[in-house]
Amino acid sequence: MAALASVTALTLAVSTSAGTGRLTAGTSTATGAGPIALPLSPALGPCMISGRPTVQMSEGIPTGRGYARSTGTVRALTLMVDFPDAPGPGRALDRFEEFFPQTQEWFRTSSYGRLDYRTETPIPGWLRMPKSFHEYGIERGAPFDPGYRQLVRDIVAAADPQVDFQSYDFLNVLVTPNAGPSALDTVLSVTFAGNTEAPVADGVSVANASFVYSRQDDGSGSYRRTGYRVLPHENGHVFGLPDLYTAEGGGAVGHWDIMSEDWGANNDLLGWHKWKLGWLDASQVRCVSAPGTAEYSLTPLARPGGPKLVFVPLDRRSGYAVELRTREGNDETVCRPGVLVYKVDADVDTGMGPVKVHDSHEDSGGCTRSPNVHAELSDATFVPGEEFRDTKRGVRVAVVGAELAGSYRVRVTRE
Numbered sequence: 254m255a256a257l258a259s260v261t262a263l264t265l266a267v268s269t270s271a272g273t274g275r276l277t278a279g280t281s282t283a284t285g286a287g288p289i290a291l292p293l294s295p296a297l298g299p300c301m302i303s304g305r306p307t308v309q310m311s312e313g314i315p316t317g318r319g320y321a322r323s324t325g326t327v328r329a330l331t332l333m334v335d336f337p338d339a340p341g342p343g344r345a346l347d348r349f350e351e352f353f354p355q356t357q358e359w360f361r362t363s364s365y366g367r368l369d370y371r372t373e374t375p376i377p378g379w380l381r382m383p384k385s386f387h388e389y390g391i392e393r394g395a396p397f398d399p400g401y402r403q404l405v406r407d408i409v410a411a412a413d414p415q416v417d418f419q420s421y422d423f424l425n426v427l428v429t430p431n432a433g434p435s436a437l438d439t440v441l442s443v444t445f446a447g448n449t450e451a452p453v454a455d456g457v458s459v460a461n462a463s464f465v466y467s468r469q470d471d472g473s474g475s476y477r478r479t480g481y482r483v484l485p486h487e488n489g490h491v492f493g494l495p496d497l498y499t500a501e502g503g504g505a506v507g508h509w510d511i512m513s514e515d516w517g518a519n520n521d522l523l524g525w526h527k528w529k530l531g532w533l534d535a536s537q538v539r540c541v542s543a544p545g546t547a548e549y550s551l552t553p554l555a556r557p558g559g560p561k562l563v564f565v566p567l568d569r570r571s572g573y574a575v576e577l578r579t580r581e582g583n584d585e586t587v588c589r590p591g592v593l594v595y596k597v598d599a600d601v602d603t604g605m606g607p608v609k610v611h612d613s614h615e616d617s618g619g620c621t622r623s624p625n626v627h628a629e630l631s632d633a634t635f636v637p638g639e640e641f642r643d644t645k646r647g648v649r650v651a652v653v654g655a656e657l658a659g660s661y662r663v664r665v666t667r668e
């Protein structure tokens with residue numbers, strides 16, 4: 254019972270926050286940053302849904318301005334920071350090695366090699382802040398002002414003599430793990446993305462910065478293998494991805510995207526996010542905007558090449574996404590390979606449930622007991638012979654069959 258109770262508690266504590274920093278779509282001044290140019294295809298136009306301008310961080314395509322570029326070579330400046338009241342234990346590079354090269358490897362796999370994530374540590378030791386950790390007043394959900402503004406100013410001032418900020422697309426701050434509460438109690442890790450209020454260093458705004466605190470260590474012995482995953486989550490915000498967990502936890506998307514759950518075994522991103530980040534070609538996405546019935550082939554999302562995403566727009570703001578998830582690549586916990594159907598609403602803000610996975614087996618309890626994985630949605634996929642139906646909107650997705658090479662065929666009907 255004790256073990257079960259602790260797993261439940263962890264499940265509730267998995268979230269990391271996008272923070273409440275300014276996420277307004279300002280003009281980016283970071284070197285090489287900005288939205289990527291999506292391959293244009295008129296056929297995909299109706300599927301490029303967007304949110305109203307009041308949405309801070311939207312699932313809309315294309316991503317707004319101000320975020321870091323998510324294709325090609327991007328350079329992350331990684332600094333290890335400590336405080337007079339929390340001096341870094343041991344080597345700062347040991348802290349760095351908790352996250353690298355795993356984070357780069359994760360992005361290489363997820364992006365099919367389209368994101369070449371470089372990182373540099375021009376300051377290999379701990380960068381000591383002038384004030385105590387306590388004085389910055391950093392707590393969960395803390396806004397950029399005044400604590401983070403001061404912290405970023407102090408980081409820039411301390412690093413500037415040795416760092417050319419113009420050389421980097423975004424900043425990773427790996428805070429000494431002994432500053433602040435345990436991640437088991439409170440996850441402080443946060444990203445300020447597209448931040449127009451950020452201090453300027455070497456003529457560039459430090460607009461995109463991910464902060465990692467503590468260690469996401471559930472005590473299961475998997476930390477060395479899985480503890481880095483908070484950084485790909487935080488960097489997801491730097492590239493413009495919203496949080497998919499809500500105040501109720503991971504029940505909207507489960508373990509189907511690292512922006513939903515970043516504790517426990519590895520997971521990938523949704524196909525929608527891969528399109529949004531520029532990791533899918535126009536030819537890999539099918540937009541079902543006209544009434545009728547048609548069959549589509551889907552190849553496993555984790556594998557490079559082939560058709561990946563079918564999208565059925567419901568209006569200018571939302572639609573259904575359809576993709577094939579299997580246990581390979583970054584997807585370690587898939588226990589029921591099959592077709593995942595989820596609703597994307599670009600008008601719903603980060604942390605408010607912009608994506609909802611449709612559960613093909615409601616109240617089943619799921620097919621996994623992997624720690625820190627939202628179990629109920631683990632068997633949300635549809636397998637051959639099963640059909641997703643939204644009778645109100647007149648959308649049906651039937652899984653027609655699986656092919657030898659691993660692809661599936663779906664029949665999509667739009668009334």
Ligand SMILES: [Zn+2]
Pocket residue numbers: 269270271486487490496
């Ligand atoms: Zn987050």
